[in-house]
Amino acid sequence: MFALPRRTVLIGAAVAPIAACNTNTGTLVAPPTTATPGQVLAATTDIPVGSGTVVGDTIVTQPTPGVFEAFVARCTHAGCALPSVSGDTINCPCHGSRFAVDGSVLRGPAVAPLEPVAVKIQGGQVVAG
Incomplete structure (x- = not known):
């Protein structure tokens, strides 16, 4: 039977809650930070109708004229970062989910x-x- 050193187990237990594994690459990624209340994310004129933009760990969109929404820029499947909005969709580069x-x-x-x-x-x- 293989036993892990106590130090390895403790370090692993400490890191697990603050990092997630990108299952596509196997690399650790930091959890998303949420926008701070009062933080300016974008000018309304910078968000095209029927599209959006990524600002840090937040996606800001304008689905219909004058309606603005925002989302955490992480895929709900495996937590991969969503780096951009492509036209009218938000595409996950890891496993192909589309939003x-x-x-x-x-x-x-x-x-x-x-x-x-x-x-x-x-x-x-x-x-x-």
């Missing part, structure tokens, strides 16, 4: 929609909170 700009799943393997981030509009800017 609509309203956060809903268009194609799996993801089955859950993107995690929403609360936003409001203040003075022509999309603000977290």
Whole structure:
């Protein structure tokens, strides 16, 4: 039987809650940071209707004119970072999941929609909170 040193087990237990394994590459990725309430994410004019943009670990979209939504920029399947919005879809580079700009799943393997981030509009800017 193979036994791990106590130190290895303790370090592994300490790291597990703060990192997730990207199952596509096997590398550790940091958990997403959420937008701080009051943080300006983008100017409303920078978010195209029917599309969006990634700001840090947040995706900001405008599904219909004047309606702004935001989501955590991580795939709900395996936690892979979602690096961009391509036209009217948000595509996961790891396993091919696709999301609509309203956060809903268009194609799996993801089955859950993107995690929403609360936003409001203040003075022509999309603000977290």
